[in-house]
Amino acid sequence: MPSISIKGRTMPQSPIRKLVPYAENAKKNGAKVIHLNIGQPDIKTPQIALDAVKNNQLAVLEYSRTEGSEGYREKIAEYYKRNNIHVQADDIIVTTGGSEALSFALGTIADTDDEIIIPEPFYANYNGFATASGIKVVPVVSKIENNFALPPIEDFEKLITPKTKAILICNPGNPTGYLYSKEEIQKLAKIVLKYDLFLIADEVYREFVYDNREHYSILQEEVLSNNGIIVDSVSKRYSMCGARIGFLVSKNKEVISTAIKFAQARLSPPTYAQIASEAALETPQSYFEEVKTEYVARRNLLISELEKLEGVKVAKPQGAFYCIAELPITDADDFAQWLLEDFRVNNETVMVAPAAGFYATEGLGKNQIRIAYVLDQPTLKRAVHILGEALKTYIG
Template sequence: MPTISRKGLLMPESPIRKLVPFAEQAVKDGKSIYYLNIGQPDIKTPEVALEAVKNNTVEILSYSRSEGSDTYRKKLAAYYNKFDIDVTHKDIVVTTGASEGLLFLFSSIMDPGDEVIISEPFYANYIAFSTSSGVNVVPAVCSIEDNFALPSIETFEKLITPKTKAILICNPGNPTGYLYSKEEINKLASLAIKHDLFLVADEVYREFVYDGQSHYSIMQVEGLQEHAVVIDSVSKRYSMCGARVGCLVSKNKTVLQTVLKFAQARLSPPTYAQIASEAALDTPQSYFDDVIAEYVERRDTLITELRKIDGVKVGTPKGAFYCIVELPIKNSDDFAQWLLESFDVNGETVMVAPAGGFYSTPGLGLNQVRIAYVLKKESLIKAVHILKEALKVYKD
């Protein structure tokens, strides 16, 4: 029988989606599920974006430019300019989601066997992107004990080898909600310049920053222009996950020209979704003010309720809408599956994402789960109550 590739065998399952069959069976069995496993906001998509698709006058749904439409990229550049990020539309390539942007970037700046340093835990698909590109992930391990703060720059520097080509961060972070300070960004920037590395920042949660803090982009660092690459997306910002529109932003022309070749090979990003994304840029600030206030309430509610459970440890996210929760268990994969298959409270159960898939270091995160607080406060309270009752009876 023909065999599949080694790369295919190495490609990891999504820790977020691999439990879907068990959830589907639980629903068939009559259970209701609180979905805390995936970052799909329940916030409404801005009406201006939906109306742009409903009421457009397109008669032929044609290809756009491979780098994205001029009008969309120009409005994107204006958006970044508001945050003191000095770019033009020529510094932007529109991609089919942030995922495609990272895939194109990995293939553009690294060869098979090269290394990328990533602070750990990290977005699980970073492993999938590196596997697709033949790139090795080198983790800089963070700890729940200090709220997943950035490891020391000395720790980062010790990980650099002749194979290292890039440092990748997510700011604010998925799955931890950690927000990098200006000081931390500047230290990473200095390290990237010193060792002639790319500094890549996944900034898709840029708007979701709490407690009076502000987001500082790597694109704001003076002297980093040739090293900095930002990955962005409309998915979370405008609750438009299904649009699958993201972008790659850099002042490095060689990087952009190389990424464009990969973009040309897939022809173009989706036209209708670009229309919606362009219109979404007209979303008023009041929308974000309301959304941020809602997420802060949800975060505070979730953390308060979780800390009432004996043996549970959780940090305080400063951005995004995720947190890592350490549970008094040994295997969160088994626990998450058991919740769906064998446990409920009055016909209700919870779906969480086992955190082991957010680590590349073997053995780490096995007693942790990631929770996305994308449900209303009342639902979060009920979901945590179910977790509390489940932990009383669960046996590893």
């Protein structure tokens, strides 16, 4: 029998999706599963985006330009300028989701066996993209005790080698909800300039920042013109996860011209999705204010309810719509599977994402879970109640 590649065998499973078969089986057996495991918002997509596709009169669904339509990229540049990020249309490549943007970025800046430093826990698919690109993830640990703040710069410096090509952050963070401050971004800017590295920032949750804080982009730092790369997406901003439209943004012309070669290999981003995403740029600011107000209320309720559970420790998110909770157990993978297979309250159970898959360091996060607060408040409250009852039974 032909053999599978080493790369394929070492490709990590998604901690977010690997429990899906157990959830589907629970549903087949009549149980209701409350999904706390995935960042699929229940917020309605702006009607203006849906209507742009519904009412379009295209006679031929053609390829678009490899880097995305010029008109759309010009409007994206205007969006960034409204957010104090001054880039031009030629600094932007439209991609098939933020995932492809990150894949292009890694392919552009790093070769096989090169290294990327990432504060952990981090979005689990970073591990997957790195494996696919033959790149080594070098983790620097952030801790729940200080809300997953940026680790000391000295911790980064200890890890830099001749193979190091970049530092990658997510801001606000998935899975932690941590928001890096302007001062923390400036610390990172200094270190990447000192060692001539790239700083890649996944900024897909830019709009979702709470408690009167402001998002500070890496490209607001002029000194990062040649070192900064933004990965972005419409998925969460407009609750358009199925559109699969993202952006790679950099003022470094060589980065963009190289990334376009990767983009040419996949021809073009999807045409209808660009039409919807371009229309979404006309979404009024009131939409985001309403969404933020709702997420703040959900976050506050979730944290309040989790803090009532004996032995549970939780970090308070400042952005995005995730939090990490540390449970009084030893194996969150086993607990999450048990929830789906064996535990019910009024024939309901919950699905969570075990957090070990958001770490690169073996053994970390084993007693943690990621919760996505993308459901309405009554459902969230009921889910935490079920989680609390489950812990009593599981431990007891």
